Amino acid sequence: MNQGTTMDYRDTLNLPKTAFAMRADLPKREPDRIEWWREHRTYERRLQRNASGGSWTLHDGPPYANGDVHMGTFFNMVLKDMFVKIALLDGKFAKFVPGWDMHGLPIEYETLKHLGVQDFHSIDPLELRAKCKERALYWLDRQRAQRIRMGNFGLFEHPYRTIDPSFEATIVNALADLADRQQIYKGLRSTLWCIHDETALAEAEIEYEQRLSPSIYVRFTANDEQRRRILNVMLRQAQEDTGSGAVGPVSVLIWTTTPWTLPANVAIALRPGASYGLYQVGGEAVIVAESLAPHALGDRFAQAKLIGRARGDRLDNLAVRHPLMDRDSVIVLADYVDMETGTGAVHTAPGHGADDFDTGMKYGLPILNPVDATGHFTAEAGPYAGLQIFAANPVIVDDLRRNGALWSAAEYEHSYPHCWRCHNPVIFRATAQWFLAMDQNLLRQHAIDAIDAVEYTPEWGRVRQRQMIETHPEWCLSRQRTWGTPIPALICTACNESVLDPRVVRLAARRFAEAGANAWWSDPVEVYLPEKFVCPSCGGTAFAKEMNIVDIWFESGVTHLAVLGRDGLAWPSDLVLEGGDQFRGWFRSSLVTAVAIKGRAPYRHVMKNGWVNDEQGRPMSKSLGTGIDAADAMAKWGADVLRLWAASVELVDDVRFGPHVVEQVGRVYRNVRNRIRFMLSNLDDLGPSDVVARDEMEPLDRLARAVTDAFVAEVKGAYDRFEIHDAYLRIVDFESTMSGLYFDALKDPLYSRAIGDARRRSAQSALLYVLTRFLTAVAPVLSFTAEEAWQSLSEALRGDDESVFDTAFNVAHLRPSAFASDLALWEELRALRARVAASEDPRDFEAQLRLTVTPGLHKRLAGLGDNLREALVVSQLELRSGEADASDGVIAFELLPAQGAKCARCWKYRELGTDPQHPQICADCAAVVRALTGRAP
């Protein structure tokens, strides 16, 4: 009976109602949102509206168009999107042009593999290029779909692509600019070379196989002058006094497994910090690293006597004689010198090793290359000319033995690089390549100076960046491959010299702009010859095209020239944001090209995001199967939960990702979602004309508004400092404080008052304010959910703002200092409410509260009127002012059983039965019910 009556009254309440589902179903729902944004051109239209709001540009570092997007890339891309949206909601012209890096070896390999082509020389270059383009576009489409699926905003229909003719023209024009400044030269470089296939190889074309090599220890003996200098540094004082004549000849001992590289030796590398010993052995003295001496000197170590020592760096720039050739071998320093094998003194032939080459460049050593493409010694090798290099090994060892330079010889089985196609051992061989001169025109120094004008997050990135420039080797720009942008150099057919003439290069740029870079393969050379062009070396007039392509790091290094400074985008960009590996990669390549060509950094702010590791903090790896595909993750959990995850971690640090982490952030997501849902469900009956202005709101509602303003201002402040995680914490804190205090307080007024009651409309108006401001604040992170909620508001309430991305933070006029007293009062209410809620008997409406507080607090609380009782969720409240001391202002807090009985409708304890028709409910409720049923009392 009673049950029935109660149920009747339940029907007279204004209970929450909304179509905004409690279950998110993100994987299912999100694609509809994307479609809606696309149809409504939400991003483009907001961009247009912001045209006069000042521009803010995040320049996209181009991902490589190969493979699907993994979680590391997801993290980076979603963070970029958050910053773009923050600027957008801030009224900025935040144009984001996504880009792709589409040339290069990985795609060329993949394509060749796809085509089943073994030797890239055997396929027509234009055909190969066409297939590579297809492949690159295939990956671009996939990656683009994945980026769009993340909810990212940007001009995805018009991305920049390094394969576009206009982009290729930019690359080539950049080369022309550099050639103009004499910044580019042709020089030698050590590359992997297969003497069987007569071609350069890339790292990826190498397979390691076991190979038996000669293992020899060789003396490099000093002449008299060299010996004197070495002893000067190494010999102990006492020994020197007794006369160095007793020491005998002095040699540096080296170890090698490639005797054929000795003719190209020009130096011996020592480790700067290592200690080298001078060992007297029989009638001579040899120098080896002390820690390696027992191993290096072999059975002669027992009779060896340490008579001197020096740190490697003290021997820098001394010299010894080459054991085979009539020249010196200089002692140099190198960090890579291995202290596990050999002698700690490394035979250095810059023509035959990558490290050796770098050291050679650093010391300005000659790059000897006495080996031709087929692996035979040239005349430069003197007595060995004409010999095949591996056949020369025993000959060289014999010569060393004969002239007394051989310390010991053995055989050695080790893992050695072989050609993946013909399985012959490969060699390092110096070949002519185009270089960007790092020190020409003080480029390196200017680049280092340019770093000072850039902001770095984290700040230590600046140091990292500086080191990367300081240690930047000469930049090898050329590659002997097919899938890329040509370096339009000419070869004089008369003297065989290569020419990179700016006029030629600019002709090529113009040609590529209209026809694409394929033209370099299809055009006759005449197309690229300026009038009256002659070879600067010999005056010749006949030329051939040189078939080199440019390093793809150069291509991505000029994206700022291709994308910025046009179409409303400013140069330099305001922000670049990439993983930490890009200090050596794109941050560096962009900086070098920008400083060389425009004299300053191409960005104002460099931000680095952390690496995404698995849940144990280990790197994710495809081979271990611990990598997670972004598309899979979005299909499983939805993009918004993953976006919230990206906001919940410290973006600068390395972060962890996995199912357990997602589950946790998923619970936070559900909290946020439910609180949004609560607000929406109480706005169902609110029309625009019902909304009351701030000044007409009840005090508690005005307070909630103020707290919301403070929240939005704080979140905006965090966004402005690029501290997404800080914003995340504030968002979580805000929705939980709103839910715990305010929503609970509003339930009674919202549910039990008459629909159009002023108290109720005030509460709803405040809720509308809280909700809309909250949605704007979270939209950069929870883009899908914020938009879904926005669309769940009635069109009338949305007003002119069709999308949540049409709204604005709108906090410029707010003064955070003005919030202090409101926030303090809010916290006082929270503390009081917590004391009520903690009580079990009587609890909430079962209670009446006698509250005695200090005069100061009394004044603040009294200002709330009956809203104070609502906020504390009690049936009656007696507020008194007292004089005692109390740190929190509360002198007495007495919860007593409420007066009256529980109203069957509003659940407050009131005097019941004033309306005989409704004996179980209070007078206020009876009035509402009567109004509903149309009967006067």
Added chain:
RNA sequence: GGGCCGUUAGCUCAGCUGGUUAGAGCGCAUGCUUGAUAAGCAUGAGGUCCCUGGUUCGAUCCCAGGACGGCCCA
């Protein structure tokens, strides 16, 4: 092996220039609610602030060394 970075509750993170009973959210436990209900509220238990030294009246915070983890390079 080198350069750089990190290490605070089970998890994600706060802790401003050295002095706090070291905090929050999630999870967990307990209680309440059943008119946000595959929701909501309250309370509580969880920490030798990686380790070892040093500076200091006093260090999670400064310095040195080490351990573990990561990125880049070798």
